Amino acid sequence: MLKRVATTGLLMLGLLHLAPTTAQETLRIYNWSDYIAEDTLANFQQQTGIRVVYDLYDSNEMLEAKMLAGRSGYDLVFPSARPFAERLMKAKLYQPIDSHSLSGWQQLDADILASLQDMDPGNQFLLPYMWGTTGLAYNRDKVAAILGDDMPGDSWRLVFDPAIASRLAGCGIALMDDALEVLVAAQAYLGMGRADYSQQALQQAAAVVAAVRPQVRYFHNSQTINDLANGDLCVAHGYSGDMLQAQSRAQEAGQGVHIEYVVPREGAVVWTDVAAIPVDAPNPKAAKQFLSYLLQPQVIADISNSVQYANANLAATALLDEQIRHHPGIYPPAATRQRLLTLPLPEDKQARLMSRTWTRIKSGK
């Protein structure tokens, strides 16, 4: 009997040591699920002989926690630029990527590179990966039926104009549960050219949101996807990726629900996901090889076609599927792009003020 226990124990110890011990060069990537094209990794492996281990996280916060703890073991991570990459840049947790020696760097969109300069002067640490906007999605037929000729189409008036919002309230309006996104959207509606965290500007924005608070059915960041697709909700404020997901789900369901996503013409918040190499990456050389691979127009175009997000590579635009390249929700027209706003990291004091304001708005006081 004892012997059997001993052998089982030994067997289990043996299993514990089953960790992969291959001599082959490995690149360890930490990213969202399906946030690449299906053949991206296989092609890279074929071209370079480097084996890719692709792990998934379920929130930027989890990625941040692991980066802060150190020794994550990953060579390449894909955080959202704001506020996550910005915070970690401040903590000096990324290493330079020799960006300007990477071939293909010149083809990157100068506007997007410029929008990252305040956290990454000279663009030495972060490679822009995919980008999108925070705008409005609406149920085309229902909203058109209710508003008729007063339809503001691509404007924040859909949610922030009390006269229009009160007519849409019965059909359902949802805003994001994110103080920064909603308050800055209200500032765009007011025609402020940029995000302004001063007390006065925040109060102005808060007044706009408070005025339509009674018409807002709920504040949530992702519940809107299904509600829109099922036709339970008329207008939702959300990330372009989520809203376009609602659009394609509504299409697939074939229940006659048509969702439109628009980047309001008054301007909207733009977000960028970046690729970065942690300062303690075990194999930064392979990570850099992967970055130059990502800079190949065909590679990044394939990814955009698959995930339906815009990329920052101008040379890749021509290689995109027609419906992505011409989708105003993915690649907004030039005039709108001029009005996109970035969200700098608020200082502690501003963040406190913002969350207090937000609580007040949501509770309706």
Add this chain to the structure above:
Amino acid sequence: MLKKHPLLVLALVAGYAFLYAPIISLVVYSFNDSRLVTVWGGFSTRWYGELMNNEPLLEAAWMSIKIAGLNASLAVVLGTLAALALVRLRKQRGHQSLGVMVTAPLVMPEIMIGLSLLLLFVAMEDVFGWPQGRGMLTILLAHVTFSMAYVTVIVQSRLAHMDRSLEEAALDLGARPMTVFFTITLPLIAPALGAGWLLAFTLSMDDLVIASFVSGPGSTTLPMVVYSSVRLGVSPQINALATIIIAVVALAVLITGVSLYRKEMRQA
């Protein structure tokens, strides 16, 4: 015998519906042609086909099963030892504090266990180079830490209600303590061990928060894939995979049930 009151039957049906309706709807929608969970688009096995080609998802599922199996086995061994100590060494000093410490993970928030273990592993690696990096091993260690507590509680209650005179009789007849433990005690508490094993397996399969904190390159588990899919949309492939797991579990339960029943019949 209790008469079958209609209300009783109703309560039974409602109880079963409460427990099984969600599972049934999950299984039904795994055969849904539409991607939406709320809209029926016709019968199809399309998601099963796609699942078979989805290597990352299958790999993660296999990783989860491996961790859960090893975790359950280790947790049963350690949990049983802890339960023995708690029940049999009541007069020993430190008995009380051991009881508190072993069962502390039951009441600790997952996020605290996860973060503290992550910091511990990083610090250990800095100080004496082990565990080297994080991965399956660290997830396993973390899972054993908290699932052991559940096993301990289950086994402890079984041990407390066990008839000690059986062990004493064996000792009287000259068996060594080790033999007594393996031939008398273990078979008597076997149902508790089985229950503990299954519970530990489920806890480990289920856990996202702790595993996320202590995972490393090449150790993505199934819950991480599911939750990470929110970014680009959850696919009914998850339903298909869940259906397969449910089928396997149901089959296993059925087989054990039948064999137990036969055994009883033979004994009777």
